[in-house]
Amino acid sequence: MSTAEVYDNIVIGAGIQGSFTAYHLVxxxxxxxxxxxxxxxxxxxxxxxxxxxxxxxxxxxxxxxxMDECYKLWAQLEREASVKLYRQTGLLVMGPENSKSYCSYKSTLEKNKIPMVVLTPENFNQHITNVILADGDGAFVDTTAGVLYADRALKVVQGQFQKLGGVIKDHEKVIDIKTGQIVTVSTFAGVYQAKGLVITAGPWTNKLLAHIDLHLPLEVVKINVCYWKEKIPDSYNVKKCFPCFILTEGEEAKDHIYGLPSNEYPGLMKICYHNGSKTDPDQRDMQTGRADVDILRRYIARCFKGLIPEPSLVENCMYTFTPDHHFVLDRHPGYGNIVIGAGFSGHGFKFGPVIGKLLCELSLGEVPSYDLSPFRVSRFQSKILSSL
Ligand SMILES: Cc1cc2nc3c(=O)[nH]c(=O)nc-3n(C[C@H](O)[C@H](O)[C@H](O)COP(=O)(O)OP(=O)(O)OC[C@H]3O[C@@H](n4cnc5c(N)ncnc54)[C@H](O)[C@@H]3O)c2cc1C
Incomplete structure (x- = not known):
């Protein structure tokens, strides 16, 4: 079925970034x-x-x-939809006290006057129970941090988009894109046209960019999302104010380890490694690499004595890494009416409201609200393949 209707914009991909972009556009x-x-x-x-x-x-x-603006926009969405999307828990940051990553996290918060509480090895366990702070590690709590209810947030932003007149067509894989002043997008079910196109296809970004002469240096990895059982129920529970945490680096870990208090599954705490095994997004379940789980097992046995060091549940998710782990928020170098939001490198969800706003601004030719130089396609100059 084809339609003669010309949209102002088509957004490909209804993950958090595409859904927020569509919401801002409408x-x-x-x-x-x-x-x-x-x-x-x-x-x-x-x-x-x-x-x-x-x-x-x-x-x-x-x-x-x-993030300052993100918090405001998340709160605005909560009010618009009368739904709770955020719970403040604080974020415990641990890491070798003199390491680059730990020091730069801490100094960014200090410089920007973000409320934080610095813990010492002596008072650590008065504030944080059931966690062992490794020798030589520093610790502080970013008190503004917390948990976003992700599935609920995605549903809410898509719902608000539709309420404002936006159209969602799911179960429609885009199989071709024709460039021009009017862009033509074909799916298995229809052909659609628009003045502007935004591509927010997550791990499938390069598969779509192949239709428009571009290949970005993106690496897709499968993340084993591990849940660990509490030996004593509620030891790490969100209701008991256990915080989220990040270990910036440590004995077991080159990349960081992070965790969220038990919440979604009673008695299970989510702790993951911030890296995984390379995969094709269409073959995700064929990738059975477990090196990340081994790292977590060792860390939990050493520092989270209140958890059984064997995951009770493992779910799947994917990251799309750029080489520098910064996002791609830019126009296509050859087609000004095509905008790309990609490479969120495992840390993009919280930014959804502002990323949507920025991609909307780029799409409408407006001056972006932030300096987008860290996010430009051109920073990969030597690594991008373009036949333009
Ligand atoms: C385990 C895990 C933990 C994370 N933890 C955090 C965290 O604590 N904080 C944080 O801020 N971020 C976190 N992230 C990162 C964050 O979730 C991602 O950065 C974000 O969800 C990326 O969203 P996206 O919209 O770019 O991609 P996606 O959600 O993958 O959306 C892309 C969409 O495009 C669709 N699509 C692709 N190709 C086509 C096509 N041809 N036609 C039509 N549709 C198509 C896909 O089906 C998909 O729905 C985490 C990620 C994972 C995996």
Whole structure:
């Protein structure tokens, strides 16, 4: 079936970034179509699952600055939809006291006057029970951080988009894109046209960019999302104010380890490794690498004595890494009416409201609200393949 209707914008991919982009576009009175390859909701991309960490703790100021507005926009969405999306728990940050990553997290918070509580080895267990602080590790709590209810947030933003007149067509995989002043997008079910196109296809980004002469240096990895059973129920529970945590690096870990208090499954705490095994997004379940689980097992046995060091449940998710782990938020270098939001490198959910706003601004030719130089396609100059 084909339609002669020309939309102002088509957004490909109804993960958190595409859904927020579509929401901002429709708020600006743009006639917008959001296309999704799977029937919604689904668990095959990067935005599913019940929880994500939200925090201002970053090692670059620009992320911390963007987070200021993110918190406001999340709260605005909560009010608009009368739904609770955020729970403040605080974020415990641990890491070798003199290491680069730990020091830069701490100094970004100090510089930006973000409320924090510094813990010492002596008082650590008065504040945080059931966790062992490794010798030589420092610790502080970013008190503004917490948990976002991810599945609920995705549903709410898609619902608000539709309420404002936006159209979602799910179970429609985009199989071709034709460039031009009017872009033509074909799915298995129809052909759609629009003045502008936004591609927010998560792990499938390069598969779509192949239709428009671009290949970005993105690496897709499968993450084993592990849940660990409490030996004594509620020792690490969200209701008992156990915080989220990040271990910046440690004896077992090159990349960071992070965890969220038990919440979605009673008695199970989510602790994951911030890396995984390379995969093709269409073959995710064929990737059975477990090196990340081994790292977590060792860490939990050493530092989380209140958990059984064997995951009770393992779910799947994917990250799409850029080489520098910063996002891609830019126009296509050859086609000005095509905008790309990609490479969220395992830390993009919390930024959804601002990323949607920025991709909407780029799409409408407006001056972006933030300096987008860290996020430009051109930083990969030597690594991008373009036949333009
Ligand atoms: C285990 C895990 C934990 C994480 N923890 C955090 C955290 O604590 N805090 C945080 O901020 N971030 C976190 N993240 C990262 C965050 O979840 C991601 O950055 C974010 O969800 C990426 O969203 P996206 O919209 O870019 O991708 P996706 O959610 O993958 O959305 C892309 C969509 O595009 C669709 N699509 C692709 N190709 C096509 C096509 N051809 N036609 C139509 N549709 C198509 C896909 O089906 C998919 O629905 C975590 C991620 C994972 C996996």
């Amino acid at each position: 708020k600006k009175k743009q006639k917008t179509l959001l296309l999704e390859q799977f029937a919604l909701p689904h668990t095959r991309g990067s935005s599913h699952g019940q929880t994500r960490i939200i925090r201002k703790t970053y090692d670059q100021d620009f992320y911390t600055h963007m």
